Each structure stands twice: as C-alpha cells, then as structure tokens.
Amino acid sequence: MKLKLIVILALLTCRAVIAKGQAPTHVPLMDDTWRLIAQKKYVKNAQYKMVPAFPQRLQDMENQVIELSGYIIPLKAEMEYTNFMLAVVPYDQCAYCGQGDIPSMIEVYAKRAVGASDRPVRMRGKLVLNRTGDKRSEIFLLEAEIKK
Template identity: 45%
Template sequence: MRFDFKRCLLFCLTVWSMNLAAQVNVHKELRTPNWNLIALRYEKQVKPLVFKSIFPAELRAINNTVIELPGFIIPTKVGNTFSTFMLSIVPIESCPFCGTGDIPSMVEVKMLKTIKWTDKVVRIRGKFLINDSGDNRSEFYLLNAEQL
C-alpha cells in the first residue's frame, strides 16, 4: 500500500476544521473594565471544606458606585418581562461551565422598571454592591438599574 499525501492532508484538514467548529465562543467582546474587576473575586479555603470569597481592593473600589455592564439576561423566574434577573457575560444557551477559563461571574440586577427578555446583549447601569456577608445570596448586585 502506497502513502497518499493528498488524502492524508485532506483527512488532517477535515479533522482540524471539525475541531475549530466545536470551539466554544468565550464572548471576549463583552469583557469591559468593570467585568474584569468583577472577575478578580476568588475563593480561599479557610478550613477543610470551607471556602470564603475574597474581594481584592481594586474590586472593592467600585463597591457602592454606579457602573455600566453589558451582558445577557438570565431569568430567575418564568415570564417575558423582569424587574429582577441575573446578568451574565455569556448567553443563556451557552454552558457557563464549558470553554476556557473559569465560570464567569453573574450579577443580580434589580431594575427600576421592568425589562423585556431578549437573547441580545443589553447594557445596564446601576449601583454596584458587593455582598460579602457569606450568606447564600448573590455576591454582586446592580441596584436601581436602568437599561441604556
């Protein structure tokens, strides 16, 4: 049997293109300076099986300030309009556990007026709060928020 370079090359290109098609879109275009600051939060083990969230000084600097974030609406209840929802850097149809990097942070949004659900990017402005109480609620809030 003779080695067929053209067939081998065609096979390699086909496998390579299938691998490219399977890549997850990380949505880097939504990364803003504010999302980058939110991503600084990390967990530290304080005792066996007990972790505490750490909010670095750069992230704490935007606590209690009005910020803007682009993102996707992740509903927390059934409906078509929402006054409370999660804002994510990845769309609802993307698996937040897939792809590269860690699980992206989400921010709980409390709107002044209801907003209609969309699968498009929305831009939200509101007062950013860090919840460092250690309870099981969201760690980040955007309060009195408005859609831009």
C-alpha cells in the first residue's frame, strides 16, 4: 500500500514538472505566405558564397503589397518601433525561428511607429527579397502599416 502511494505521488510530480516545462501556447499564425517563407533554402552562387533561394511563388509576390500576421520582435529596447522583426511565434519562442517548420523572421520598416505588444499584429506592406547573402535580413516588409 505504501509503495503504491509513493508511485502515484511520483507520477503526479513528474506530470506537474513536464506540464510546467512545456512551451506556452500561442495563436497559430502559419498561413500560405509564412509557409512559402519557410521554404527558403541556401545555395552556392558563382563566387561559392551561400545565398538565399526563395520558392518561385514567393518570388512572384516580390514588390507586391501583402498582408502578414506575426509577433513583433524588437530590435531595440523601446516602446514604439518603426523597424522590427516579425515572427510567426512570440518573443519567448523566437530562438526556434528558422528551424524545423518555423520560418525565419522578416524585417519590417513601418510607415508609422508601432507600439510594443505581446499579441499578434497584422501588417500590410511591400515584400522585398534580399538574394545577396550579405549580413542584412533576407526578407523585408517595407512601408508597412498595421492592418486593423
């Protein structure tokens, strides 16, 4: 009887520890555009430099105005931003961006300052792809504004 009680308490303790260790839930934001962004790969160019290669459907969207939902990932410690990263997962999970099926973050340049938020926002702006392999972001959303 005593052994049975100890086993039950141990199982309940393990369950509580596992539940606390799980990543917090978030609003699922994956849509067709984020899925295209997740298909980005890297290839060697003529100078043997690794550069991003984008799926054709994403290339077809370049320089067009698109809408994309995501979480604001600040680049500076401020309360409002005109330049920030947009991710499909919240800040506390952005270490996983670009891994597995979670797409890379994109860099946003907003027309007007956007307030800090831990909730998803819907942005509208011009999609620009950077194929150079330089140290800048690979995907940009320019002249962006929050879509309400």
